[in-house]
Amino acid sequence: MYKNLETLEWNLNNKVEFINIISHELRTPLNIILGAQKLLTLNINEEGNKLENKINFIKYLASIQSNSYRLQRIINNFIDITDFELGMSKLNLSNDDIVKVVKNIVKHASFVANRKGINILLATNVKQKIMAFDKEKIERIILNLLSNAIKFSENNKEIDIILLDKKEKIQLLVIDQGIGIPRDKLSNLFDSFVQVDKSLTRNHEGSGTGLSVVKSFVKLHNGSVSVKSKENAGTSFMIELPSNIVPGSRASYLSDEDINIIQKIQIEFSDICEISYEYNN
CATH class of the missing domain: 1.10.287 (Helix Hairpins)
Incomplete structure (x- = not known):
């Protein structure tokens, strides 16, 4: 009791x-x-x-x-x-190219990262991977992780995005060289009502809800998310998603949707810096 x-x-x-x-x-x-x-x-x-x-x-x-x-x-x-x-979240699955989605995000997110002298490097072992996923939610997952990586990294550092085709699943890693996370905070990192460090977050702004959203969206895809971190040595997030195909759904081979992704970056990166109208036009 x-x-x-x-x-x-x-x-x-x-x-x-x-x-x-x-x-x-x-x-x-x-x-x-x-x-x-x-x-x-x-x-x-x-x-x-x-x-x-x-x-x-x-x-x-x-x-x-x-x-x-x-x-x-x-x-x-x-x-x-x-x-x-509340169990009200739904997925809008379609068969699309996950590699192209990740490349498009990295291309546009680099604009913000470069302002801090941070380079985002993408590595993948596959040129194209058609699988079933909710594009909107996958973009939010990656942008949330990138936002944290940029926010908690010092100037002139690198962020590595690694996308690996493991046949029945794909692995996505976001690795930064930032300030890291204390070991005793890792177990509650994805909880809805917990912040890692109140003083740390106050210095960098943010509500602390982004990682909870990441975990929720990954779970909806029947995937998993894990984290490794060491203080003053950086953090690595790894997401694993099943690479299934939705029956009866044709692969759309996504076209570049620059306007949509730019607006999403403006929203997800809004606590990092102001994004100018020149970038929006």
Whole structure:
């Protein structure tokens, strides 16, 4: 009985902490959006250098857009976690080329990583792998892992993405050279209401929901996710997914969907940096 009470108290404490974190994460971008809106209003009412005003407009609009995406990310993650725990999550499976999806993500995510002097390197043992997966969810999985890798890596480091065809399954590894995760935090890393390190996360921003979403989406695919990490030596996430084919579903051989993937990167990377309009156009 005492053990059950301790477990219940632990869960309640973590949920309270989670609500506090979410409240902070929602309040911060809202304050930035409101501040940018006020500055825009002041610039509209002021006379003076039109070029300077235009530059300010672009800067404030970029801030509004980036923080709106940040809010969207928090809300998306919260809804996805809740849906999964309630058994309401569904997969939209189709037979597609997982290699092309990963390559497309790496191509566009490199734009953000390069701003920190970080190189994303992709290695694969197969040119094409047609298998059944939910493209939207797989993109979210990879972007969440890449976002963390970039966020917790110092400048001028590398991130390795390794995609391996193991015949009946595929392995996807995301390996960074970042600050690492304390050993005693690894067991709870994917829990819905737990953060690895409150001071660490506060320094880098983030609600701590991304890895829980990753675990949920991987489980929906009947896959597994694991992590190895050492403090000050980097972290390695490995995802394994069954490489099944959906009967009656034709392989679509995905075309490049640059506009869609750019917007997804803007959402998932919104707590890393603002992504300029030049990248959006």
